[in-house]
Amino acid sequence: MSNPIIESGNVAAAMAVQLARAEVIAAYPITPQTPVTEKLSELIAAGKMDAEYVAVESEHSAMAVCIGAASAGVRAFTATSSNGLLYMSEQLHWAAGARLPIVMCVVNRAIGAPWSVWNDHQDAISQRDTGWIQIFAKDHQEIVDMTLKAFRLAELVHIPVMVNYDGYYLSHTYMPFEPPDAEHVDAFLPAYTYKHALTPERPESLNTVTLPDARLDVDGIKRGGYMDIRHNLHEEMGKSIEVWEEIDQEFQALFGRGGHPVIDPYRCDDADVVIVAMGSMANQFRVVVDRLRQNDGLKVGILALQMYRPFPSAIIAEALQSARHVMVYEKGLSYGNQGALYGDIKSALYPYPARPRLHNFIAGLGGRAIPTESLYQTMKTACEQDLQTPSAQADAPQWIGLQL
Amino acid sequence: MQSATEQIIQIRWHGRGGQGAITAAKVVAEAAFRSGYGGVVMAPTFGTERRGAPVTTSLKISHSKIYDLSPITTPDIVVVLDHMILHEVDVTAGLKPGGWIILNTPRPVEKHLFPGYRTAVADVTRLGVEAGLRKGIVNTGIIGALGRASGLIDIEALADNIAVEFAGRKPDANAMAARLVYDATLMFDNMGGSTDA
Amino acid sequence: MPDPRFKVLTSASTSGPGDAGRTGSWRVERPVIDMSSCIPAKTGKHACHLCWLLCPDNVVSKEIEPAIDLEYCKGCGICAQECPVQAISMVPDADFLEGADSE
Ligand code: SF4
Ligand code: SF4
Numbered sequence: 045m046s047n048p049i050i051e052s053g054n055v056a057a058a059m060a061v062q063l064a065r066a067e068v069i070a071a072y073p074i075t076p077q078t079p080v081t082e083k084l085s086e087l088i089a090a091g092k093m094d095a096e097y098v099a100v101e102s103e104h105s106a107m108a109v110c111i112g113a114a115s116a117g118v119r120a121f122t123a124t125s126s127n128g129l130l131y132m133s134e135q136l137h138w139a140a141g142a143r144l145p146i147v148m149c150v151v152n153r154a155i156g157a158p159w160s161v162w163n164d165h166q167d168a169i170s171q172r173d174t175g176w177i178q179i180f181a182k183d184h185q186e187i188v189d190m191t192l193k194a195f196r197l198a199e200l201v202h203i204p205v206m207v208n209y210d211g212y213y214l215s216h217t218y219m220p221f222e223p224p225d226a227e228h229v230d231a232f233l234p235a236y237t238y239k240h241a242l243t244p245e246r247p248e249s250l251n252t253v254t255l256p257d258a259r260l261d262v263d264g265i266k267r268g269g270y271m272d273i274r275h276n277l278h279e280e281m282g283k284s285i286e287v288w289e290e291i292d293q294e295f296q297a298l299f300g301r302g303g304h305p306v307i308d309p310y311r312c313d314d315a316d317v318v319i320v321a322m323g324s325m326a327n328q329f330r331v332v333v334d335r336l337r338q339n340d341g342l343k344v345g346i347l348a349l350q351m352y353r354p355f356p357s358a359i360i361a362e363a364l365q366s367a368r369h370v371m372v373y374e375k376g377l378s379y380g381n382q383g384a385l386y387g388d389i390k391s392a393l394y395p396y397p398a399r400p401r402l403h404n405f406i407a408g409l410g411g412r413a414i415p416t417e418s419l420y421q422t423m424k425t426a427c428e429q430d431l432q433t434p435s436a437q438a439d440a441p442q443w444i445g446l447q448l
Numbered sequence: 449m450q451s452a453t454e455q456i457i458q459i460r461w462h463g464r465g466g467q468g469a470i471t472a473a474k475v476v477a478e479a480a481f482r483s484g485y486g487g488v489v490m491a492p493t494f495g496t497e498r499r500g501a502p503v504t505t506s507l508k509i510s511h512s513k514i515y516d517l518s519p520i521t522t523p524d525i526v527v528v529l530d531h532m533i534l535h536e537v538d539v540t541a542g543l544k545p546g547g548w549i550i551l552n553t554p555r556p557v558e559k560h561l562f563p564g565y566r567t568a569v570a571d572v573t574r575l576g577v578e579a580g581l582r583k584g585i586v587n588t589g590i591i592g593a594l595g596r597a598s599g600l601i602d603i604e605a606l607a608d609n610i611a612v613e614f615a616g617r618k619p620d621a622n623a624m625a626a627r628l629v630y631d632a633t634l635m636f637d638n639m640g641g642s643t644d645a
Numbered sequence: 646m647p648d649p650r651f652k653v654l655t656s657a658s659t660s661g662p663g664d665a666g667r668t669g670s671w672r673v674e675r676p677v678i679d680m681s682s683c684i685p686a687k688t689g690k691h692a693c694h695l696c697w698l699l700c701p702d703n704v705v706s707k708e709i710e711p712a713i714d715l716e717y718c719k720g721c722g723i724c725a726q727e728c729p730v731q732a733i734s735m736v737p738d739a740d741f742l743e744g745a746d747s748e
Contacts, residue, residue, distance in 0.1 A: 050478055050488065075496075143655050161495055200648040212494035213517045218474055219489045220481055237646050240657045247660065254656040255666065262661035268654050276654035287648060327515040411494060416516050 048222045053214035056184040056221055057123065057149045057207070058083035060191035062093045063229045066121040066147075070098040070109035074128040075161045076211035077151040081123060103128040107135035107146075114144035115250060117241030119195065122146070125211060126153035126160075129167045133174065136204075140175025140277060142251050145198030145205075145236065148176075149191065152323065152375075153211040154410040162411020163211040165322065168352070169376035169384045171206070175277050177284055178353040180322040181209040182308070184221040189301055190350075192229060196291050199236045201284045203277070208352075212411070213324040228298045281354045288351060304348075306356045307363055311337065312345030317427055318367040318400075319346045320360075320389060325373060325407070325414060332419045342427050349385070357392035364393065367400045369430055371423065373444075375408045383441050390439075401430065404441035412445050419444075455512075456487070457600065458520045461505040462539050463529035465497045468587030471613065472527075473507045476591060479601050479609040480509045487514035494519070502537050509600065523547060527594055529572075529586050531555065540565060546639055550593045552586050557636045568597035568635045575628040580621035588614070588622040592629030603630045662704045662717040672720030674735040676713055682732040686710045696724035696733065 051059075057080050061069070069088070071081040087093040100106045103124050110120040124132065129150055139146050150168050154160040168178055179194065181187045187209050194205040209215065240248060258269045268276065285306060292305035310330050312318055319329050326348030336342040347363060349356075364370055372386040381387065386404040393399045403426060408414045422444055459476070463469030470492050477488040487510035493503045506520040522542045528534065531553035539549065545564055552572035553560060560567050572589035579589070588610050595603045607626050611619040647653045658664045676696075680686040684693040686709060697705045704714040705724060713724075725733040 048481075050474065050481060050490075143653050163494075199646075201651055202647045202653040212491070216494065217489060217491040217517055218477060219514070220486075239647055239653050240655060248657045249660060251656045252658065253665075259666050260663070262659055262664050267656075267658070270656075273654045273656055276652055280651050280653070283650065324517050328518060330515040414518060415521060416518050417521075 048220040050218050050220050051184070052079065052216055052218050053184050053187050053209055054079035054151070054216070055083055056187045056223075057191055057209070058087065059223050060188045061121050061147075062087050063224060063226055064121075064147075064192055064195045064233055065093075065119065065230075066095055066195075067118045068096050068098060068110065068113035068120045069122065070100050070106045070113070070120070071122045071124065072100055072103050072106050072128060074103070074125045076153060076163075076215045077123045077125040077128070077149070079215070080149060080151070084121075103132040104135055107132040107139060107148075110146045110148075111135060111139050111142065111144055114139070114146050114238060115142070115240070115242055117236065117238040119199075119236045120146050121148065123149040123151065125151045126155050126167045129171060130155060133171060136171055136174040136176060138251070139204045141273070143202040143239075143277070145195075145202055145238070147191065147194045147198055147205050147207065149187075150206050150208045151211045151215045152208050160410040161211075163213055163375070164409045164411070165208070165374065165376035166409070168206065168208045169378075172353050172384065175203070175281065176353065177201075177203055177205040177281065177288075177351070179205065179207055179351050180349065181207065181214065182324055182327045182348055182350075184214065184219050185301065186350075187214065188221055188223060189295065189299070192224065192233060193288070193291050193295055193305075195236075196233050196294075197284065197288055200287055200291070201280055202239065203281055203284060208323065210324045222301075224299050232295060232298050285351065285354055285356050285359070304350065306351045306359050308348040308350055309363060310346045310348070312347055312363065312367075314343055315345030315367060316343045316431065317345070317369045317371060317423075318364055319344065319371045319373060319423070320349060320385065321346065321373040322349045322352060322385065323375070325375065328414070328416060329373070329419065331416055332423055335420055336423060336427070340424060340427075342424070342431075344423065344427065352385070355388050355392065357388075360389060361392045361396045364389075364400055365396065365398045369403065369427075370400045371403045371405065371426060373405045373407055373419075375406075377406055377441065382439050386439075386441065403430070404439065405444050406441045407444040412447075414445065456508045456510040456514060456516075457525070457598075458523045459507040459509070459525045459527060459594070460520050460523040460539075461507065461527045461529070462533050462537060463503060463505070463587070464499075464533070465501050465503050466499040467529050468585070469503065469505045469527075469529055472529075472587035472591055473505045475588070475609050475613045476594065476601070476606070477507055477509075478613070479605045482609065483601050483605050485509050485511055487512050489514045489517060491517065491519065502533055525550060525594070525598055527590060528552065529590055531560070534560075548597050550590065550597055552590050552593075557634045561636070561638045563638055566597070566635065566637050566639065568593050568633050570629045570633045572625075572629050575632060576625045579625035579628050581618060581625055585622075585625070589625035589629040592626035592631075593633045595626070596630045596633040597635055603627065660703055662702055662714055665702070667716065668702055668719040669716045672715075672718060672738055674720050674722065675715060675718065675738050675741070676720070676722070676724050676733045677736050678711060678713070679732045679734070680710055682730050683711065683728075684730060684732075693729065695727050695729065699723055699727050
């Protein structure tokens with residue numbers, strides 16, 4: 045076991061990428077992601093990391109370089125935030141459709157307009173349909189561990205993985221964490237070979253115009269058309285949940301940490317009311333849950349969602365079967381509809397016998413402060429009102445902390 | 449009944465961009481962690497920082513892991529790196545009754561009375577020069593005043609961590625500044641009772 | 646390498662005749678080589694072969710007398726355009742059908 049250190053979340057991410065022995069880093073700086081790329085370029089310049097740092101002129105190019113590198117069988121990494129993520133959006137779909145095991149840290153930040161450098165989850169939420177696996181860390185230890193596990197997952201299922209962590213709340217905050225030792229990481233994360241690694245010995249054309257129908261290739265083997273390839277991506281993304289759980293077990297055996305790869309419930313067992321949230325806000329809710337139980341005798345729990353895509357519908361729905369109320373707090377939404385996570389949870393519960401009453405809260409957009417006190421008060425009010433006189437299912441999200 | 453949040457010691461640092469409040473908070477975080485506080489969280493002001501403009505840094509210290517990363521609104525202690533900041537910012541905002549104001553000032557402690565709070569002052573700027581630092585380096589010195597007034601962490605542990613953090617940047621002079629300030633710190637209790645210092 | 650439980654379907658193709666299906670059916674004009682001007686045919690030596698190199702469907706053979714696989718030649722005309730001695734002409738496919746009818 046190595047000694048804990050105190051560093052920022054961005055440095056934690058860079059250390060994980062160094063330990064993972066990523067071979068190509070292509071990134072464009074953007075607040076609050078910048079310190080990750082700075083740290084990686086320093087490590088490479090100092091000879092502490094054997095990787096090629098490709099300075100690119102945009103996020104679109106950053107992802108394009110990662111796509112090229114991964115296609116040649118090289119472990120590639122990038123990181124971005126907010127509008128930078130959106131600028132690479134087209135390439136995100138490409139990386140997933142090409143089944144390239146790229147790992148990217150997304151340091152979550154609001155999307156302009158209006159311009160904001162502060163935290164929310166709209167950047168990641170807006171890219172939920174790209175075919176990338178999306179996981180969310182709650183603290184620095186999870187940033188390190190999830191980034192390492194993300195490489196393993198990506199390379200086993202050949203689907204790119206986005207490791208999300210909150211801008212500022214995690215990226216620029218310092219806290220203790222344990223960096224895993226290099227020897228164990230090497231055992232956990234063997235060298236990577238891509239299924240279609242480009243080599244001059246076996247020339248191939250990758251992802252050229254692919255016809256609507258399946259076809260026989262030059263060797264007479266039946267090859268999928270566009271729809272077959274996309275169906276396979278969807279199916280195998282779903283199966284990735286199981287692989288993610290297996291990876292967590294392997295990780296636990298080596299490093300002694302883990303055990304809650306998909307959902308991380310806290311005091312949910314006997315809870316009448318379960319809060320669902322992602323990222324650092326889920327940890328903040330632990331304090332709120334303790335207070336509600338201690339001061340108000342309310343049976344409340346918090347279920348942190350660690351994996352957002354593929355959406356673990358069955359796991360979540362089963363975890364919510366004994367709750368009477370589910371409070372979904374989120375930092376992103378589908379404009380004109382409702383919270384994105386809320387909608388997903390509602391649809392996950394549809395086939396299940398017990399459908400707890402759902403409540404949707406939008407909080408912290410563009411860095412609007414989320415005082416623990418206000419989370420406590422909104423929860424207390426909601427519990428007191430709804431547990432006595434259950435209101436009708438209302439889908440309109442309640443916005444926390446509006447000032448106008 | 450004590451809730452998880454009330455067991456956390458919250459320290460808010462007031463400085464100017466470039467003055468080194470973040471580094472100072474990090475040194476204290478390290479020292480606290482090495483002294484057995486399992487939970488330390490240090491967060492600079494979220495967003496952009498401009499050199500010279502007033503900035504704050506949050507430091508939370510607890511015996512167990514800290515789950516609440518929201519910025520400090522009700523500090524137990526505020527550390528003010530330069531008394532001119534008092535004219536620009538209300539450093540007592542949200543400060544808990546009886547909380548500490550740790551202040552770098554050349555003026556006597558009686559000039560800095562905050563009703564309902566406790567004050568600890570030292571001329572950190574002068575003592576820094578005495579310790580061998582360039583004039584205006586105050587972030588390490590003020591750690592001594594914080595250590596003295598709060599009694600949270602041993603001055604030797606603080607000085608050791610300063611030396612480690614400042615390896616290659618006058619580690620001994622920086623650690624010495626904290627020691628000199630520790631000895632010179634004057635404390636005043638203006639809680640509304642006796643005003644004897 | 647991917648976990649054996651995962652198929653990882655991608656669009657990857659080795660270039661060769663028929664990789665994009667029965668491309669011969671796309672053709673409106675077919676390339677016809679005049680062997681009396683074609684360099685390898687005329688000299689009896691392996692030379693030029695630009696039509697073999699540049700055909701996007703790999704349907705031209707690298708022989709002294711280049712042969713074109715009309716099952717897959719899509720009639721793009723690249724070979725005719727690139728031939729340095731203009732030995733290839735693009736002839737409407739309909740002409741051949743009519744020829745067949747009149748026989
Ligand atoms: S390009 Fe023209 S000259 Fe060259 S081999 Fe082909 S037909 Fe013959
Ligand atoms: S026209 Fe020429 S280049 Fe085009 S497919 Fe046919 S043989 Fe190939």
